[in-house]
Amino acid sequence: MDEASLIAAAQQGKVDAFNELVLVYQQQVYNLAYRILGDPAAAADATQEAFISAFQSIARFRGGSFKSYLMRIVSNGCYDELRRRKRRPATSFEDFGEVDEEANPALVNGGERPEEYAERQEVARVIQAGIEMLSPHQRITLVLSDVQGLSYQEIAEATDVSLGTVKSRLARARGKLRDYLREHGELLPAQYRLE
């Protein structure tokens, strides 16, 4: 069954068909949520809620990119979550820590030496901390663009803003992140540092 048929079946209320779509997209959806929110538990909640919401409103999905449709729902959910946290910052990010990827052998690249792997994890940690310095809009735009690889047009649709706004948010996000990496260069392994 191709994606269009799965969507059509899901629109008829077939949960099985929709679950096949879930299996296809859950990695991307979860990663988007994880990079925006910065913690695994909240990302998992956001992902689950996004799929529920996507299924419940799928009758109104009228063609176009299903991926964009999902990205839009997740982005909205993450945005709400960030706003909620801003209103009442209950848990600090330090409480969550990183996903323990080392415990997952599937993550370790076949030929990668342990120190290389550790280095990559260290870089990812610094970048993630930098992303969390950004405003919600900037975070979402940056992650959609540079983590998920969406085009400006797709981001504009997913976040309901103009292309110009996407452009300027993305530039600000990248600029801030660059400044952050400059200031925290010492946290990065030598070959990853800026200038």
Added chain:
Amino acid sequence: MRLFTRHAREQEWRDELLSAYLDDQLGEEERARLEAQLAADAALQAELEALRHTVALVRDLPAVPVPRNFILPQTMTAQPRPRRPFRARRSAERSRRSPYGRVWAAPLLTAATAAVSLLFVAVLTGDLLLSGGLAYAPAAERQAEAPRLALEPSPSGRGEAEVEEVIPNATSIPTETPPPLATQAPVEMPPAGAAPTATLLSMPTEAPPRAAPEATAGEENREVATPVVEATMSAAALGRGEGEVTPTPNAVPPVVEEDLAAPTPGEAAEIAPPVVEEEGEWGASEGERTGPTLIWVTPWRMLEITLGLTALGLALATVWAWRARR
């Protein structure tokens, strides 16, 4: 500080250009111009490389494995929830920041704020100038009159100023007249000419709306009959209470027309009548006094307040719109 913000703005603008360049989102012309600049400017080239490096680091972030499957239970119904979260949210989002609204809102709001603020300042200035002009012109005339009438300067002067301030839009004649009368009354009381009063007596009743300033004149006149101190008090009270009804000095017994009207040259005579007419009905005259002033004053003030508040609201909206663009 301004240097700093300008520098920050330039930096933002440059980042926007470089960021779009990295994504190949610049127009042909813009790209050619930037490439020429890059070739000539090593610092700009370094900025571009730093940005490119940053983007590359983000793109190389390792994918995080899903902690579990997110498949939905079979019991999940396809029926959308009554609230229709997705659509409802979408439309809410759209209304909050429509693609075009977002771009144009901030500059538009800025322009609107500037326009309304200017209008506000203009109206305020106009109001001040107008009320000032009304106050000064008659004052000059009065000064010219003063010697002729041989008045007591202090109470009348104060009374005039205040009355006029309060009623900027009233015609100049009524405002002008009362004070001289008041002052003049004591001086010329003895003569008490009967003839002019009689003729003028009818006037006020005919033209009640204009009674406001004239009524005040009347009060003063009456008080003048009593010690001068009271006259000054009443003048002050008048100025202050013009918006609302001030407790009028009831202590003063309604004086007979004769004393007041008696005087004087033409203008004085004009003023006299209201006084006379008034003593019969204190309450009525007070009501009239408040009436016209309210009508004249509030539209100006209302306009000023409305404009001021609008300017303030627009300014806040503008700040919000610019911040939302980020």
